[in-house]
Amino acid sequence: MNDLKIKTAFGSIFFISLGAIVWWQSLNLSVMGAVFPRVVSITMMLTSVLIILRMLLSKAPLWSEATREKPKNIWRGILLVMTIGIWLMLFRPLGMILSSILAFAVLMLIAEQDELRPLRTTLILIGGAIGIFAVTLAMTEVLMIPVPKGILS
Amino acid sequence: MKLNRHNYKSKILGAAVGFGLVLALQPAFAQSEDYPSKPVNYIIVFNAGGASDIAARMQQKYFEEENGMPAVVQYMPGGGGAQGWSRLNNMEPDGYTIMGTNLPHNVLQPMAGDVGYETEDITTVNFFQYTPNIIAVAADSEFETLQQLIDHAKENPGAVTFSGSGSRSGDEVMKARFDQISGVTTTYIPFSGTSPASAALLGHQVTASVTYTTEAVNQSDNIRVLAVAAEERLSSLPDAPTFKELGFDLVGGAYRGVGVPKDTPEELRQAVSDAISRISANAKFRSEMSEAGFVPIDIPYSKVEAFIVDQKEIYQSVEEPLGLTSN
Amino acid sequence: MEILGYLLNALTPSNLMLALCGVVLGTIIGALPGLSATMAVAVLVPFTFTMDPASGLVMLGAIYTSSLYGGAFAAILVNTPGTPSAIATTFDGFPMARRGDGALAITIATIASVVGGVVGVTLLLLLAPPLAKIALQFGPAEYFWLAILGLTIVSALSAGNQLKGLTAALLGLALSLVGVATVGGDVRLTFGNSNLVSGVNIIAGLIGIYCIPVLLDLVMSRDPHLQPATERGGFRLCEAGSTIIRDKVNLIRSSILGTLIGILPGAGGSIASLVTYAEARRASSDSKSFGKGNPSGIIATESANNATVGGGFVPTLVLGIPGTPPDAIILGALMVQGIKVGPTLFVEQAPITYTFIFGLLIATLFMLPVGLIIGRFAFRAISSIPKAALVPAIAFLTVAGSYAIQNSISDTVIMFVLGCFAWVMKSFSYPISPIALGLVLGSIAEQGFVQSYLIGQAQGDVLGRFFHGPISLALVALILLGLLYPTFKKLINRRGNTSRQGNDI
Incomplete structure (x- = not known):
């Protein structure tokens, strides 16, 4: 059992359960509304079962293309996801401009893979803040899209 | 960030060439006496180009003439309108966000299931037109x-x-x-x-x-x-x-009105209704509406409630064929 | 020639200026995911009330056509379709940009878009009424088969991994079910969450599925986002030109196919570019390299999606039935101005109609210089700025764009959750583009299916309803051909070459 086999098994189980949930949800729909969900549900469960069967029956080494060529820094990824998550939570209370500038700064630090160079970092930050301000202004004033103003209002 | 700046510059360029920049520097607190004192966002919950949109565009054409401030039509389509209506009450109740409402949609949709709003959540302040149904063949x-x-x-x-x-x-x-x-x-x-x-x-x-x-x-x-x-x-x-x-x-047909978030104060509701009634009274507006097949009506805020009750009775008569009773 | 007189009308300095502004604005709006042609056109409609109707229309048309083109920038440079009709452009555009051929990809996309646009508008000019008749032959059953034909591209996208590709497409279809059903009115798969009542917004979904994995890969690996431009720098116009001339059959076929799909109300650029891509791949002698940076893929999708502009105006102007959402807004603007559409439009309102069509043609030609300049600038910017600036900038545009679609933070949340999920799926070796296909094509397929079923039931012949008429049968034949052709090819190959193909999980 290599890494990909475990992942494939896990993925298939997930989609089988998802198919089951879609089926279960289709039970209290009108006939018209239930046809398509049921087709999707059954096919999804079927393809996932086939994937598992195929994996069990196949003896050849799995998946010719290597999935992991280079070491990845998973922590940066987790930090990125957390930052965007918090950003979305603060989007309304802090307002679009402020929350975005804060998020911009944090994401910049996460993405910086070399040593921090204060001048460059400051320039990027200033450029980012101007860009955020400009896009927000264009959205509110030209495209008439109301954005949360938050504590700056 | 070069992209962003560029984007802004070009938008400003686009705006400057004949389209002007509408700045909203007005005070945040709206007052009903001088309503409207800034552009009004008019949200249509259907796709652009539909009957709701065309009616709103006709109103928009006369909105500034009658009320001194322009209306800005925006779209929030989705879920047969339910998307926009379910968000109405989360919008700012300052009279500057108004939304197109619709009978029978606002009555029938909530009966069908949980669509995110109830009929009572929709505060219509004025019904301004109705579009009769027809039966047609090629x-x-x-x-x-x-x-x-x-x-x-x-x-x-x-x-x-x-x-x-x-x-x-x-x-x-x-x-x-x-x-x-x-x-x-x-x-x-x-x-x-x-x-x-x-x-x-x-x-x-x-x-x-x-x-x-x-x-x-x-x-x-x-x-x-x-x-x-x-x-x-x-x-x-x-x-x-x-x-x-x-x-x-x-x-029968579709009755289209204008709604506001439920926290909008009474005076402001009346002010919005008045603004819509002023447009409905415009002879040019009425003739353009009739020309396009709409029937202009004017049901002001004071009469809206009774009107909805009457319409509901009609819809109740067809609950069964529409499969609404089982829910 | 009376018609040529209208060409001169369209060529007034003010109209040219408006067309140019429209093209610049449209290209940028199209390049930013979340900002759409529909939005830009809707915002500008009120201004056209006070303008000369023809000039207003020229401006709206210019924005519309160039925004479909602008979608290619984000697709090529960031692997994110700026508009749904650029989904298929990501398949080959981004691999090209990665290996340093971004400028070439953009130039090819630009030329293909201009050619596609010109073909579409020319057909609109010459053949609108007969084409509108074809549009009406497309009933629910035909739409259903067309959507299925679009979905067959999944097998191409996930070569050697087709079951997983199909599973991903089914996930996309399931996502398209969420919310109030158009047909039947049921509230489906919302789990009581009112934010889901309107369903998964297609554009928000696309931004998430494509952008978030890009962001995660950017921060998690040390590779640069794009290889820097090669020394051959510049627009690489000659190279692009010779590539396109070599592929002229594909270009013309895709442009015509794009126009034909464009005339179908409700089908639009996304189906057109997907179906065209599938056809280009099948017809190509080098179909294996599709999806790995083959310029023919870009030529097919970009010529097709701009050809839909001219095509879409066929039913809009002739029948008063808008082909796409921006068409609907332009139609509404015409009606508010008191201009009646229909067959008489070309006679009674000839000056406005023809000025508009010529304006569209001029705007399409403007895309060439404007697109090359903006494209080169964008490529330089994206390939040279450091990751520390690129990551937060893309993240901001992702959040702002998904919010802007409907002024709704819940769209942004859906975008983000789907995006993270897509990344996980990708690392589990599920292809993710099929999710986008399922999401985009799901509602068209479902509506066509249920409507055909209901009509068939009323007529007492359900099966016959799905297979009636030459168009349905032709589409079914194309679907079968698309599905069986690779197997057939493989069998032939196997006879000569007994080496085993890659394993299929």
């Missing part, structure tokens, strides 16, 4: 009169198909009422909008279509209107008989 159809269509439907129960816009919509209500009153059984085929429903009619995919007078005006040469569900003939469709003339007591 111009080259074998059916010349409504009676021929009814006879055919009686001989072949279920075989006559009607295209219409959406499920549990004004169109489906009209089709169900038509079935009840004329004593026939027909099949309703819901489409994603009035235009696709017309396309299906013109392409002979369906026998007939339940649609609106606006679409009849739009498609005048391509379709034949068998009956109009209005009190009297429309000036825009002088040759189309009403159901009443043909002996069926059938009047």
